[in-house]
Amino acid sequence: MNEKKDILILAIESSCDETAAAVVRNGREILSNIIYSQIDLHTLYGGVVPEIASRKHIEKINQVIEKALAEAGVSLQDIDAVGVTYGPGLVGALLVGVAEAKAIAYAAGKPLVGVHHIEGHIAANFIEHRELEPPFLCLVVSGGHTHLVRVRDYGKFDILGRTRDDAAGEAFDKVARAIGLGYPGGPKIDKVAKEGNPDAVQFPRAHVEDAPYDFSFSGVKSAVLNYINGCKMKGESFRQADVAASFQKAVTDVLVGNAMHAVEEFGVDKFAIAGGVAANSALRQAMAQACEERGIKFYYPSPIYCTDNAAMIGVAAYYEYINGTRHGWDLNAVPNLRLGER
């Protein structure tokens, strides 16, 4: 008898405006994935309000955790470790999850594993692609992050490029507000753009000098704002769908261009996307096509695992756990935690 015991992780995520908990078995199988989204609340303010997010987290966190355990059909005693996002993110929001996770792990006598939020996003790709293993390249695009990452091994990352200014998702939000679509910008632009002509307006594709994998999205954002102001000054109307489609195309071109440049340079045969913007249909399509042209495998998570969730944190925590990572009861939230930092 040498039966391998299952490893169960209870994972908690509260870095922004989603209160989430999940139970993950052996790093790949999601037994439960509970997400309480606060988005309706923040829509009133046109973006995430950190203090409101923190207040909502503390109101909902126990219910979310209890539901995650109940849906997975496990008790705390069955759990092998508690994983929690400790950065990057909003410090007040992170602190709720961190303090809660520490107290649960402490009282239940379980090890604590702190997880990097972006490593969680990357790990989301492991959930539905059992065959995917490092090494591969991954583009992480969300409201707060734009990173081109080389995943050398589980828990081992090199950042090849990052945004110099706005995150891609941030640019989507700002442009959506400017053209009257409101918050959250990503899904709204995605939807409207389907009705528009992506070549209607030529917005700039910015490249950062001497840093082929870095991104800059403030230029394209400003170009959209200038275009709209120009139309208004001339008393002309603009077609919302065309602007949305043209902007989306400009952003997508840069993301795909830099990513494929890295794919060729590093000679990888696997490429993945992750993060909230990875749910964007135009980006998925363009990446899929670019990867197919180059004969490499393309991976992306279902939308539910693209936006913030705790299942992905549980997956990342599993690999950290089996690699021996343990955090102490003094674990703090680190709002600007760097990728690969331990």
Add this chain to the structure above:
Amino acid sequence: MRILALDSSGLVASAAVVEEDQTIAEYTVNYKKTHSQTLLPMVDEIAGMIELDLGTLDAIAVAAGPGSFTGLRIGSATAKGLGLALDIPLIHIPTLEGLAYNLYGVSEMVCPLMDARRKQVYTGVYSFQGGFSTVVDQCAVPVVELADRLNELGQAVIFLGDGVPVYRDVLDEALSVPHTYAPAHMNRQRAASVGALGIEYFKQGRTETAAQHAPDYLRMSQAERERAQREKKE
């Protein structure tokens, strides 16, 4: 009955294990606000020293506001996590009641003060005459407004809390009633007071589930406040 008590509402971080007739352990640090890193290690430290079996705890009492928004949430999330894992209830102790309980039994009115910034204090007025009672419920007010109220009440007052060094001169100027300030061993948050009051709350059935618990900030967030003002103007 045995209660674990926590207070991280202000500059002080404090943890205590309190029984009906005695405090078994208390760990209080009034030095730099790093509660996220210190509070649970403090609990672990005292639990180790008194060989505490967490399973013997009946409830977790927590100073639940007002106070530093972040500090309150660190205390509350810690209490909620412990409550969830141990399957025991929480006791929501208003921060200023917990502070007032430091001065149990004095004949003066007890007035805790916490600096609430924006030219206000978090305060309340409490009396120990004929048992512990609330004379003025905890609130956020300008300190001069508090002084007017105390002058109206016309009784001797003893002050404590981190608002004292900030507003002592203003109070000395504005008050017409006799008043004093609590000494160093009892003038800041102490988890043993939160725990002792927690025992009273527990006996009265004033508990809540860990899931139900949330801090009482006494203040809206800045974004909500500004939005309410905008709507009022429209």
